[in-house]
Amino acid sequence: MTQTPPETGSTTAWSQDHRTPDPDPTRGEGPRSDWAAGGTLFAGVLMLVSGCLGVLNGIAAIAKDDVYSRIGDYVYAFDLTTWGWIHLIIGALVAVTGWGVLKDKDWARGAGIALGALYVVEYFLFLPYAPVWSLISIAIGVFVIWALATDHGRAPNPGAAKPA
Numbered sequence: 001m002t003q004t005p006p007e008t009g010s011t012t013a014w015s016q017d018h019r020t021p022d023p024d025p026t027r028g029e030g031p032r033s034d035w036a037a038g039g040t041l042f043a044g045v046l047m048l049v050s051g052c053l054g055v056l057n058g059i060a061a062i063a064k065d066d067v068y069s070r071i072g073d074y075v076y077a078f079d080l081t082t083w084g085w086i087h088l089i090i091g092a093l094v095a096v097t098g099w100g101v102l103k104d105k106d107w108a109r110g111a112g113i114a115l116g117a118l119y120v121v122e123y124f125l126f127l128p129y130a131p132v133w134s135l136i137s138i139a140i141g142v143f144v145i146w147a148l149a150t151d152h153g154r155a156p157n158p159g160a161a162k163p164a
Contacts, residue, residue, distance in 0.1 A: 039147035040101065046140050047098025047112060050119075054091020058084045068129045076125045083126065090115070090122055101148070109148050116145040 060067045061084030068080055078086075094115050100108030120141035123134040 039143075040151040043112070043144040043147035044098050044101030044108075047094050047101060047115075047144055049098075050137065050140050051091045051093070051095025051098055054087045054094060056091075058086070058088025058091055060084070061087060074128050080129075083129065086122060090118060094119060112148045113145055116141045116148065119144070 057067075061080045063084075064080060068083075097108055097111045097115050101112050120138050123137040123141065127134045
């Protein structure tokens with residue numbers, strides 16, 4: 001069943017009263033916004049969890065555990081203790097930033113994008129040591145970068161102070 005405009009002599013009054021408003025990209029409205037906002041929440045959780053796992057990976061490597069395989073000649077070969085400290089430091093930074101994303105801190109989005117890029121590079125260089133985990137970590141890093149970069153705006157916080 002189709003709806004026809006009322007007989008008022010002008011169709012513009014009907015169409016303006018019944019049309020949906022255009023989304024405002026500065027407020028994060030529109031079809032992609034809800035999905036991207038959910039992606040941002042998921043990115044925060046992924047950052048928190050993968051950062052904690054990075055800390056645990058770092059501790060395992062520093063303790064010279066036999067979790068990682070030894071490799072032969074590799075351009076970016078570090079000893080496992082060095083990789084352990086790299087994982088420990090970056091993992092702690094990623095976890096703290098993930099907490100910041102979940103708490104909607106202003107600094108967390110930019111820091112999350114930068115750390116996501118660093119995370120991708122870290123695990124690309126770590127590929128020979130743990131190939132499957134490195135590929136999963138690279139995918140997580142790419143998703144985090146995408147989610148934080150595409151969720152531009154949010155609806156204003158009703159409890160926030162209004163600018164004068």
